[in-house]
Every structure is written in C-alpha cells, then in structure tokens.
Amino acid sequence: KQEVTQIPAALSVPEGENLVLNCSFTDSAIYNLQWFRQDPGKGLTSLLLIQSSQREQTSGRLNASLDKSSGRSTLYIAASQPGDSATYLCAAQAGTALIFGKGTTLSVSS
Amino acid sequence: GAVVSQHPSRVICKSGTSVKIECRSLDFQATTMFWYRQFPKKSLMLMATSNEGSKATYEQGVEKDKFLINHASLTLSTLTVTSAHPEDSSFYICSAATGALNTGELFFGEGSRLTVL
Numbered sequence: 482k483q484e485v486t487q488i489p490a491a492l493s494v495p496e497g498e499n500l501v502l503n504c505s506f507t508d509s510a511i512y513n514l515q516w517f518r519q520d521p522g523k524g525l526t527s528l529l530l531i532q533s534s535q536r537e538q539t540s541g542r543l544n545a546s547l548d549k550s551s552g553r554s555t556l557y558i559a560a561s562q563p564g565d566s567a568t569y570l571c572a573a574q575a576g577t578a579l580i581f582g583k584g585t586t587l588s589v590s591s
Numbered sequence: 592g593a594v595v596s597q598h599p600s601r602v603i604c605k606s607g608t609s610v611k612i613e614c615r616s617l618d619f620q621a622t623t624m625f626w627y628r629q630f631p632k633k634s635l636m637l638m639a640t641s642n643e644g645s646k647a648t649y650e651q652g653v654e655k656d657k658f659l660i661n662h663a664s665l666t667l668s669t670l671t672v673t674s675a676h677p678e679d680s681s682f683y684i685c686s687a688a689t690g691a692l693n694t695g696e697l698f699f700g701e702g703s704r705l706t707v708l
Contacts, residue, residue, distance in 0.1 A: 485634075515697075517699075522682075522702075522704065523701060523702065524597075524684055524699050524700055524701035524702040525635075525684065525686075525699040527697075527698070527699070570634065570635070572635075574697075578625045578637050578640055579625075579635075579637075579686075579697060580637070581627075581634040581635045581636075582634055583633060583634040584634060
C-alpha cells in the first residue's frame with residue numbers, strides 16, 4: 482500500500498528565502514507525482530506534475546524533482562513571498578487515484 | 592486547465608438528515624471521478640472512485656450505504672451523505688480525470704464543507 486510522507490509538517494521563513502519541501506513515498510512504481518497548493522478552507526491548486534519518466538519540472542519560482550529509485554520528491558521555492566503561505570501537498574499516483582501526504586504548512590513573513 | 596465545480600461549497604444540516612453534494616466537470620467529459628474527505632489539519636483520504644454508468648468502488652472502511660455515489664453522466668457525480676451525524680462533518684473534495692488515468696490529468700473541485708449539528 483502506497484504511503485506518502487511530507488517533512489516538515491510546518492515551516493516558517495522570512496520573505497525572500499529559498500526553501501525546500503520534502504516528500505517521500507513507499508512504492509516506487511508510480512505513474513507520476515504531483516504537488517498541490519491548498520489555501521485554508523479551499524480546494525486544491527495543481528502546481529507541478531512530474532511523470533515517472535521525468536526528473537524535474539519547473540514553473541516560475543517553483544521547481545519539483547523526482548527520484549523514483551529513492552522514493553523522494555522535493556519542491557523548491559525560490560525567493561519566497563508572503564503570498565506563498567499555504568499548505569503544500571504532494572501526491573503519488575500508482576493506481577487510479579492519488580495518494581496524498583499530510584502536507585507542509587508554509588508561512589512566509591514579510 | 593479544466594474546471595471542476597462543486598456545489599454547495601458549504602452546508603449545515605441537522606443530525607439525521609441527508610445531504611447531497613454535486614461535482615460537475617464544466618468543460619470536459621469525465622469518465623472517472625474521485626471523492627476525497629479531509630479532516631482538519633489532515634490529508635485528503637480517498638473515499639471512492641466513481642465511473643460513469645457503473646457502481647462506485649469504495650475504499651476500505653468507507654460505508655457505501657452511508658456515502659451514496661451516483662455518476663449518472665460524463666459531467667456529473669453526486670455524493671449523498673445519508674442520515675448524517677456530527678462525525679460526518681468534514682471537507683469533501685471531488686476530482687475528475689480528463690483522460691487516461693495514468694497521465695495524471697486530474698482536476699479538483701473547490702470542496703464542500705459539511706457541518707452536521
């Protein structure tokens with residue numbers, strides 16, 4: 482059974498810092514791995530999707546990497562801004578649906 | 592990207608009543624939809640997978656008679672919480688697949704917050 486773990490559970494940084502969020506999964510036989518953003522009381526916003534054959538994806542200040550062999554993915558956020566404050570979820574797709582981690586709650590102070 | 596709409600976004604009901612939540616794919620046909628449940632400060636837990644025209648597949652531990660799922664068309668799936676109790680209070684989110692399930696093209700609704708008094 483696929484399990485997804487995210488570290489740290491919470492992170493507070495001052496504006497402008499670069500930061501890394503970590504995600505690990507137990508079953509390396511995944512189709513893809515996705516990173517989402519969730520604002521309080523809201524649904525999910527897809528940030529990046531990495532197919533199993535890919536190593537990384539980039540979108541603006543975000544860069545996500547995938548190492549299937551070690552069961553790890555990282556989300557790198559450059560030059561963080563207060564507007565980046567949210568919960569970041571990673572999810573691995575190994576079957577028909579996504580299995581989510583518990584998320585990392587990020588707070589960026591100005 | 593594709594848009595998935597959920598309705599209602601918030602609902603408050605009395606214990607013992609039933610509540611229906613709708614999930615619609617607005618600009619694409621979704622052969623498969625998924626229903627998730629999220630408790631405060633917890634991750635999303637898959638409840639069931641819904642395929643158009645067939646019975647939903649429920650995850651272990653999810654009561655199918657409690658959480659009725661109907662996927663009657665390629666653009667609409669509904670989740671009905673029957674005889675709701677306070678412990679059913681949660682955030683329910685649906686997602687829809689636009690194509691082959693292993694391509695990762697999944698889009699999520701905005702969620703529906705259910706509060707049972």
